[in-house]
Amino acid sequence: MTPVLQARDVSMVFGGLAALKNVSLDLDEGKIVGLIGPNGAGKTTFFNCLTGLYTPTTGQVLLKGDPLPGDPAAVTDAGVARTFQNIRLFPSMTVLENVLLGRHVRMKQGPLSSLFHGPAFRRGEAAARDRARELLAFVGLGKVEDELSRNLPYGDQRRLEIARALATDPAVLLLDEPTAGMNPQETEAARQLIFRIRDTGVSVVVIEHDTKFIFTLCDRVSVLVQGELLVEGTPDEVRGDPRVVEAYLGKPPEEVEAELQAVQEGEQS
Ligand SMILES: Nc1ncnc2c1ncn2[C@@H]1O[C@H](COP(=O)(O)OP(=O)(O)O)[C@@H](O)[C@H]1O
Ligand SMILES: [Mg+2]
Structure with a gap:
């Protein structure tokens, strides 16, 4: 193998x-x-x-x-996804938004689709949110998706980094x-x-x-x-x-x- x-x-x-x-x-x-x-x-x-x-x-x-x-x-x-020795989150974004950043790597939307916010774009966004929420639940952060990431305890920030990495599939x-x-x-x-x-x-x-x-x-x-x-x-x-x-x-x-x-x-x- x-x-x-x-x-x-x-x-x-x-x-x-x-x-x-x-x-x-x-x-x-x-x-x-x-x-x-x-x-x-x-x-x-x-x-x-x-x-x-x-x-x-x-x-x-x-x-x-x-x-x-x-x-x-x-x-x-x-x-290949990774996390960093020194946490690299976006501190002023919410927990969910941090995971969505990872998710967007996987979305195959063209620039025009996001410009016009057509149905395909909205479907893509909804699916990305669902998957991000699923990942937050998986790492044990399901209840804090709207918190700013800088407000999370240190251990939770590490788990959030893992969720964001997993969002790239x-x-x-x-x-x-x-x-x-x-x-x-x-x-x-x-x-x-x-x-x-x-x-x-x-x-x-x-x-x-x-x-x-x-x-x-x-x-x-x-x-x-x-x-x-x-x-x-x-x-x-x-x-x-x-x-x-x-x-x-x-x-x-x-x-x-x-x-x-x-x-x-x-x-x-
Ligand atoms: N970009 C870089 N430029 C110069 N030296 C570096 C760079 N990155 C790492 N090093 C050096 O490489 C060695 C190994 O560092 P690092 O890989 O961070 O070790 P570890 O993660 O095992 O603690 C160290 O001596 C470090 O100073
Ligand atoms: Mg090191």
């Missing part, structure tokens, strides 16, 4: 700095892949290469086997630190939301610092350190790898094991 998204030996050089060195990644359809690594490891840069924001210095990105289109709008159109969703700044309850809700997104057929890559979150969410995990792929494997393989424990987790394996044990016991109860 061809991976839905594939990076092959992607390198990205800024001036003299190699932010990524020959990084490869396969995202199979219906899977959740985690990307972890210390600050400055190149995780966000890698997402920028997967979304057409950056053109890799060398290497290739393939979407369903074809080269990724050259600019971010075309990449969105081709089915992506095949692939890239989440850059979706739980940053969340409390444990919000983090757990985010984990369940990502599972539900996966269950709708969307394939997901998620960047996070929280290793417990990643190891209990993902099918496979890649570890980036200083722009290089240190280890790739299942959560069990990665968390047991002495290189990961030393380079990234920075604590003895027993301690990491004990933490994960606690999470798993919590899940079973």
